[in-house]
Amino acid sequence: MTKLTFVGLGLGDQGVSIGGIKAIREADTAYIEYYTTPFAPRLLSEVEGAAGRTLTVVDRSFVEDGKAILDEASAGTVVLAVQGDPMIATTHSDLMVRAISRGIRTEIIHGATIATAAASASGLHYYKFGATVTFTRESKNYHEQVYKRVHQNLLDGSHSLLLLEYDVEGGQGVTPQSLMEGLLRAEANYKRGVVSGQTFLVILSRVGTAQESIRAGSIDGLVTLDYGEPPHVAIVPGRLHFTEKEALAAVAGIAEQQVRDNASDVRRTAQVLIPKYVEKAKKALETARSSLKEGYEQVFENAELYTKDAERFLADGQDELAMLSIGYAEGLIDSLTFSGKLELEW
């Protein structure tokens, strides 16, 4: 038989499943790869002990190159064991596609992954998480991408899971502190009111191991703490159901009143602008009506109508139509000043 099996090793030292152990035991060749998260110290010996065989440790470049793996999988059965769930890293997906195109049978034996385990451990509801992002060490732009993703998730009321990059080969990773500083830097740059010292974060360290720790609080408080060894991930909670508040307080060991909702800090563009514009439009209309006595009733009526529409559309969540309406109302009145009929201070 020829086959390439990807075995997810789950979290910690003892995350491999009995199906995974069986596949490792029976394979002609068994590789184990590590580079995306700190190697659980006893992982290799636990897997080797359970499977009753040795595995060959390989690095990123070996898997990316993939030639040896594919050649062996064309002639026999090969297992590539990886931490977490396979395919979360694109390298594995690429290798699987190459295997399929060479006619090699492939299989995935799934493992637990931080992508869902962090949600589970935090007490927050999984289905309320928006898209996940990785916070890397280097790219300034990428920090901004993370900031924008958090913003978008918060506008939607969704929670954000932020994975913190760790490079095992280089032995360096993103600390919770550098995440928090990066988010505040992005805020200073973009000024969208997404992140501040009061932003409520959850930092989960070493999830799925005996050394797991969950801390929750404001950035101002969390930035002073020591989180110990990686891996770490962070969650920026969005709108919170009361059962989520309760669960998060319980797992983080804080009082329920300390749990804060970040979603209410973040407002949509229209939510910020419309109320200001409506107020201005009403004042301008009042001035215009008292200055221009005749010939402009239709202009005024329409300006009034569209100002009301803007408020109604905003309440309905139809932001685009709200903005269109208030823009139109303003245009109707301003036209009178641009054509010299009216002197107006907006």
Next chain:
Amino acid sequence: MTKLTFVGLGLGDQGVSIGGIKAIREADTAYIEYYTTPFAPRLLSEVEGAAGRTLTVVDRSFVEDGKAILDEASAGTVVLAVQGDPMIATTHSDLMVRAISRGIRTEIIHGATIATAAASASGLHYYKFGATVTFTRESKNYHEQVYKRVHQNLLDGSHSLLLLEYDVEGGQGVTPQSLMEGLLRAEANYKRGVVSGQTFLVILSRVGTAQESIRAGSIDGLVTLDYGEPPHVAIVPGRLHFTEKEALAAVAGIAEQQVRDNASDVRRTAQVLIPKYVEKAKKALETARSSLKEGYEQVFENAELYTKDAERFLADGQDELAMLSIGYAEGLIDSLTFSGKLELEW
């Protein structure tokens, strides 16, 4: 020692981890719960075989009530083994909070879950998935919630994972067909142009078992197929990276040209409206300029400027400002007609 350990059994019959087996073996009492997905037929015997002990099968009401579990966990060590990863179901989260509040030590041993395994198996990138939703049998409104979630994810370019509810006790679940019909019904009702017979779906059945099957294609084609036994999940792909197209085609066994991008079907309100309004505004401005020779240059200049702004904001993705600008430009010109200076057909 007293403790309550939640053990995730992962997917299929052999998804329990060696850490999970150890916890089950060492516990004073071991429960296994099933009700959210079809029971993998050999799961109980595999777990009992690996742990070298029997487990007590319990149902939903036993876990929801939780009294027996909490009482036993106050006096000794208790394991509650559940399919997938614990806490994805709120019942487990609730039980954990109650345990913590009673001073009982708790632990989660994570397992693989369909929430990430489906993404892995599909070849799509995990970080491009938006929030996950469950499609239930009963609630009409909930179908609409699913439709709206898919819409929002597509606007963002994100993929949507749709879990199909299954009730083991009742022996009934949502079929891929009823999902597709539900989505089309929601489309007929909401008419937002999100779903049609051409919508490209991925249906994954029995993920993580030897009977796994992955089918991908348009709803029109997929609705005629037989998917066999549950569990099933569906993915509505959003914007696709070329490596995702390649991987999805490989795992579903279709040609790459058959993989279709649903995100390009769905347009934002501003994307639909602005081009129409810009065209109208330009024509109106032309007419106005040729009819009114003097005294309105400032009106015209501003209308022209704000029309250009609308196009620029739209290109930047700043929809609200684009709508504000085009509304303003229209208002400037329409004011002239409302005040009787100009006759204009928009």
